[in-house]
Every structure is written in structure tokens, then in C-alpha cells.
Amino acid sequence: MKKSLVFSLFFSLILMVACGSEPTCTPHKGPKPLSYEVTFVESSGTGEMMVRATGMGCTIEQASLDARRAAIWFVLEGGDKPILKNASEKMKAVGIEQQMFENPAPYIRYQSPVKSKTRQNGKLKVAYVIKLDTGMITEKMASIGIIASEEDLGEELGLPTLAVIPKVHDQFSNTTVAVMQEYLQDKSFEVLVVDQNSQVNNLVKKLSTLEGGEPDPMHDMALSLGSDIYISVSASLATGSAGGMETAKASVQIQAYETATGKLVASTSAYSPERQVTDKNALIQEATNDAAAKVVSQIKKEWMKMAKKGKPFKITVLSNSSDGPAVDGAVYGALKELSKRPIKRTAGGKATFSYIAWIKNIPNAYELFGAIKQHYKGPGQLEKVSDTGSFLVFKATGNGEIEISIE
């Protein structure tokens, strides 16, 4: 009797210790992710984004699904620039969002093995690096009209014409220019190429001289090319050492300016990780990719504002001293009729006048010239000299010739 009691107690003890007690975990049942822990890693391509997403759940499978859902959520609603920007879009997207959460696989290009696994308060937290097809997600949202408000903006203005201009023509800056151009072209921008042989045209040179002030060769170049926005780039490379091996780290600085006004619209610096490479241009590429993604995002913001408030144009009128005052008044008046915003006179002499005007619903200088002609009530006829991008030059004289010679 005693023996059997001892044995019973012994085995009960063993069983209790062996089996232990499982912590309870209640599975998450909602349509949205349980975890919203997502951080950017990089933009690995023009339509792809890599994030580090953490999922939560009672099992690894649940946590993995939750991480994918969190990554999708991040693209749609999280981060600095979500696809769904306002409450109305979010409301409209509830159904499709739920579908995406339930089956995130079509939008995921790569999911790494587990990068981190911990248990907190009985729940598993598992992190993955996930590459998302942001292009496809955007397309999905656009195809069902959730982000329809963007259409009008696109219709009104189209995409800006961009010029990428290196601050100095060295090897690394040239690589940066090439990568930027490739990046922008991938995103369907019209990109104006500036090479070492590109020259500022004489008209711009002359007008620039007439306007006075510090000469800005890049601005002049942008005006010559006829871009809406020009991007100035510079790149440098710092070398270092790791484990006795030579390493390098690239840094790239990019600024974007409105060509018409010279106003800074975007500025960023980006760095590559410190690496050991045989071709250092690889680092420039990596850093530029980072910078390009950032700066394009800022340009977009400005461009959207322009669509709402008016696109800036630089208008230069060539006349002579006798007609000048009347022409100036008439052009100014015409511009006032086209824009509610104040017209900025950047240069005004007796025979040549320059203005900056923000005009809605007119996409380019060619159309602007037509509109000015319609509203012009001054002496003589208007004769177009140049209409590149946001820069319009025309002649206006009642009698006689203009006083500036144009070759």
C-alpha cells in the first residue's frame, strides 16, 4: 500500500513537472493587423518597398500572417506618405483593405526568414523583412476609384519636366546624374539630359545679365532647357577602414528648384552604408537611390500644391523704350486677369520686363502665350520668342524694333 502510494506520488510529480502549464493566448480575429510595428528599410526599386514588419499571434503562422498584414497596412495607411491620405479614402478602402489583409500574398515580392522572435505577455512577436509591390497596391486602389481625387491633378498638370544638373562634372556626380535620370524615367517623368557640352542659350544669358544679381548657371541652364523643375546633384565619397580593409561611404546631396522662380522645393542628403566595394560607383548608386526616393516624394508634394494654387511661369517681355511702359502695363494686366495670386515683377527696365505668375489650369508656356494674347490690350502685336517649359519670352512693340538683340 505504502509502495503504491509512493510510486503514485512520484509519477504524479514527474507528470506535473514535465507537462508544465501552457500560457494562454487568445487568437486575434479582427480584419486588421494586430501589430502595427513596421519600419522602412529601403526603396529597392521604383515600385517596390522593403520594410521590417513585426507580426503578433499565438502561433508562428498567425504571427507571420500578421506581419504581412502590418506591412500592407503600412503602405496603405502608415508611414510618412500613405496611399490613403484622408478619412474619406480610408473609409472607401475598408472592403478592399480587408481583402488585402486576408490574402496579402499577391502584393509581397519577398519575405525573409524570421529576423526576430520573442514572446511578450503570452503572445509571439515575430519580425520579417518584407518587400512589397507598392505599384500593384496603388494600381489596385486606383482601379476601383478609391484614390480618384488624384486623377484631376494628373489631368490638369501632367508630370513636370525635370532637368538633372550636376553641381560639378566629376565622376561621382555624373554617376548620380545617370542614376537619377534612370530613376525618374522609370517613374515616367520627362527628363532633360544635361551633359558636359550643354550650353546656356544666348537669350537666357542676356536676360540673366539684364536682370542683374548673382548669376546662377544651373538656373540658367534649366531655363535654357525648359524644365519645370531642375534638380541639382552632387556626390562625394569618404573612405574608411574596417578590419583593416578599405571601405567607402557615399553621400549624395540633391536639391530641386522650380525653374520659373528658383524656389527650393525639395532638398535631401542620403548616404550609403559603409561598404567595401571594387567599384565605388555602386555606393553612389545606392545612396542616389535613397536620395531619389526622398526627393521625388517632396517634389510630388510641391507639384500637387501647384496644381491647386497655380503653376509658376517666368515671363519675359521684350520691347523698346517708347512702347515699354504701355506694354508693361498691358502684360501685367493680362497676367492679373489670368491669376488671382500676386504677379511678381523680377526685372523691369525701360524696354525689357520679367514677371513670375502662378497660373492655374495652364500646363505650359505655349498655352500661356495664347492666354496672354487673348487678354493683352497693349500696343502692337505679341510675337513669341521662346516657350520652353515654364519660361515664356515674347516681343511686344507698337513701332520699331525691340532694343535687345537676340542671336
Added chain:
Amino acid sequence: MHRLFSLVLLLAFFPLTALSDAKQVASDDTQKRYERKVVLGFQEIAFEQNNLDVPIKFCKRRKEGTTCSWWNIRVNFPLDETQRLKAGKTFYDWTITSRFDKVLVESGKMTLYTRKSVQESPLGSFPVFRPGIVSNIEFRANLEQYLNTEVALMFKKLMMDASKQRYKELPEKEQATFITTKAKELGMSANVIRKLMNSAFVFAAHVDRINASGTLTQYYTKTLDGRSIPQWEIKFDIPMAVSLYIYRFDPEKDQFVLYKVWQAFSGAGTGAFDTRTMTFLPNAAQVTEAFKETYQTALKAAAINANYKMKEDDNFAIFVPITGFDHRRITVPVGIAEDIRVDHPFTVREKVDGKWKVKGYARARDVGKNCMDDTVETRMQLVKGRAEQADLLREYPWTGLFFQLGLGSNTLSLSGKSGWKDYGDMFAAPALDLAAALDLGYAANSKALSEFYISFYAGGSFAINSITNYGQPLNYFGGLGFDKRFYVGAGGFFIGIGGRVGYMGGVSVTADDDYSLSYGTISLTPRMQLGWSFTPSFELIVNAGWNLAFLVHGTIEQPSTADIDTTDAYETFTHGLNAGITFSFHLPIVGAMSKMYSKPSKECDALKKNNAQKQEKGE
């Protein structure tokens, strides 16, 4: 059209940022994976002595007992070059295993064998390090001087040359990032370079002063025709301590810096399996042979202890996350390239609320041959606790050897014939049972022998009931046991089926010491075990078996008259209970049991050499 236009616009402007820190795509410590280290090793190990002066004890074993005296001969054993080279090979085979990339310094060149490739660097006329016969202090000074002159620079160059290949062989690399997909350039980050360049070590061993001793025993055995003939048995015990100096390469200073010094021990009784028995007094050559054999056994035992200590260090231990888990079956991407042996235990870990928690234990069952193919995995069995995918496994330092302390009952009852009373006890005979048990699966690194334990046991018991005229019999026993274990569930439970073969004898003495009765049997004990493995280092086992014994002799000894042979007075076949509870403690020092260990797998080394030869031939 509107939608398309809008889409183009949106795609063009989609907000993105990019990678500025490669760490973001790396795993944290919860998913740590062993990264191969480079180890520079030498052919030879250093010795404190160039010869050993070994005192020999001479013993005579007689019926009345054994008497010993120190022999007036002290044997001097010179350690010849062959012996020293063999010692170096044995020690480094066990310490610089296939989990390391190896650097070999040969005349004129330094060669690095990575997991899949071979890289060479010229060494000029710099000599190969010969550690020689030196004290510990001198050895260290000589070694540092050697390493921190030209070798360091050559070593660094070799490491640099090999870094890209080693990066390719890392278990975790940057994947799917811009640099790897668009730039088409390997572009190791500085963090990775630092990791690779800081993962180089030197292992150099020094055999410390040895106090060996020998025993020459003379005894008599009976031949089949009843004659007594003398036998001589020579055996040595060479308890050995080896200092293993580990230096780490500092690539910023171009220097090797002392990382750790481990003392590895062989343990005592190293010559237990190297005993030589002869029918004549052994000559000098035979004694030397016995000594050399034991010397290598002791060195191997110390090497196994060093291997055990290495696994205690997080730098050298294998860490790997579980990639597959299905009903107690675990798969992990490690294998013989990481020197994983059959039955190798691992702890299952998980970080819970910021603290590491051991969830269970797993053992390797089918070790993957992953020398050249990273995708080959090892299958393991969860033997205790819980596990799931992505839990972290950490190698458990283990030798597979246990000391077992058993308490229980070991009985035999002889049935007397024609008036002789029964002798012995069937049930109540408290026993103390001591054993050394070794997992042959681990020791032999054999899947066929997985969880197959061999044990060497000895013990004694005495009958509580005084049921003979000769008082309470005292039994003694010893022999060899075999048990095959089967783990059941994940509670650490196992069932063992096996048995013991040995000698079981007994003696009892009358109250007035006038007579004593003794007997001897050859016994076979089939038995079952029900065990619980608390950890790979401690087990509790309940044994139950039945002794099946065959009487080989029975004797009544009287002080003043000739002994009486009572062998025929009892039934030849006898039996009794063998049951008890055993506490099993893991032993990191293996002593003479080192004889039973097979070398770490050389399969990967062979493949590498083969590949290198092919490269040389330009195939």
C-alpha cells in the same frame, strides 16, 4: 485614360526611403546563427617534458590478498617526434573541428580552407612554428612572438583575400536589397567585414607537467587442466592537463591577442583499457608500447574535454534557429560541417518578456551532410519541453558520458541440493550500484547506435534476512550493460530496454568467523528502464530486471582445513531481482572512455581537399 494617368502620377510620386543601415535587414540575437570562425592551428603541440620518469608499482595478487611495493625501477620514456606529431594531430582534430575554417602554416605558404574553398597566401621564408619542449610561460612568449611578427600581416592578407568567399558562406547575407539586386556588386558592409575579420583565432596547446604512474601486477590463473600459471599485467595511469591557448586576431592592430586559456583534463584511470597482459615478465619494448597507448588515450581524453569546454563558449558553440517543426521533429540548417554528432543535445530557447527561457531539449538524430550544400538539414528530436519554428537552439556542451549512482535491490537465491540449505536472498538485498554509462551513438557518431548506451558497472548488496547458517550474504557484482533508449512524448521520459552481463558473487561469514561461504556466478540480467531526463546532464532512472545466473563456483572456507568445493551443492541455474533507482550525472571528463570515441567527422575536410586538388589541376 484618367485612371492610367493618375496611376502613372502616383507611381512616380510614391513615397519611399532607402537603406542606410544594413543592420536593419539582419537578424537579432533571437535568431542568432553560428558564423564560421577561422582558426590557425599548428601541427605540433608543446610539451613541458621531453621524457617522463614513471615510477612503477609491482603488485602480487594472491589468494590471501594483493601486496604491492614500489619497484626499484623507474622507467624513462622519451617522447619521440612521431609520438609528438600524433599527439598534435589527435588534439587538434578534436579542437579545430569542421565548424572552423582552418589555416594551415606550411613551409612557404599559408593556406585557408573555408567551408567550400581554398585560399593561399605566400609566407616567404618565414619558418613554421615548432613549439618544442618548453614551460607554459616560455611557450606563450614564443607563440606570441611568432604570431605577432610577420605571421600577423600574412594572416591578415589571407583573411582579406578570403573575405568575399567567407561572406558568401555566411548563414545570413543581405538579400533582396538594392545593392544585391540592382548594383550587382557584393559590397560587404563594414559591419560584415568587421565580423569576418574579428572571427579569426589561433589554437595552440601545451601539455603540462605529467605525474604518471604504472602498475605491474603478477597473478595466477588456472588452466583447463587445473594448473596454475603466472600472468603479468602492465598498466599505466597518465592523468594529463593540457593548456589550450586561444588567441584572437585584432585586424585593427594587426596583432593576436590572448582570448582565453583553457585547461583540459584527461581524468584519472586513463589506462583502464590499455592494460597489457602477458604470460611472462614484460620486456622494455612491451612496457613502452603500453605506455604510448595510454599516453595517446590520455591526450585524446584531454582533447575531448577541450572540445566540451569549447562548446561552453558562445563564440564557438552552435546556435541555430529552428526552420522546421512538426510533432517533435525539428529540422535545422546545420550538420557535419558544424561538427554535429548523432544524439548531440541542444537546448531550445526563447526570449520571453525580455529574458531567455529554456523551453526544452532536443537531440540530433539524422545529421545532415551539409559540407557543400547549405540546404541540407539535420533532423532532431524534441525529447523534453516545447518547441516551435524559429525557436533558438543552442548546442549543449556534452560528452555523452554519465556517472550513475544506483540504489536498489540486487538479489540471488541459490537453491541447495540434498540437504544444503538455500542461500542468498530473493527480494530484500539493498544494493549500491555504480556505473559509467556512455551513449555510443554520440561517442561513435553513428546513427545505428543512436541512444544505445554501454555501461561499466560495479556494486554490492547485502541480504537483510539471515536465512543461512552463514549469516547475511554480501554480494558483489560487476560487468557490462547495454541499453537502448526510446524517448516517449516530450516530457523527457524514456523507456530503456537492455541488460547486463557480468559476474555476480557473494560471501557470508558465520558469526564466530569460523567459516565463510562464497560463490560466484556468471549473470545475465535482462532489464527495463523507465527514465526521466531532467536535462542532458542529469537523469533519473528506475530499473527493473531479473538476474539469470549460472553458478560457476561455490566454496566453504575454513581457517584450519582445506576449502570445500560446494559448486555441486547448489542448483546451477539461479535467479533473483534486480531493481532500483539510478541517478545519472553527466561527466565532462572522459578518462579511459576516450578509447570509445570516434574522431570528429572528416568528411568535409576530405571534400575540401578533393576540391583543392581539382582546382590545382584546373578541372
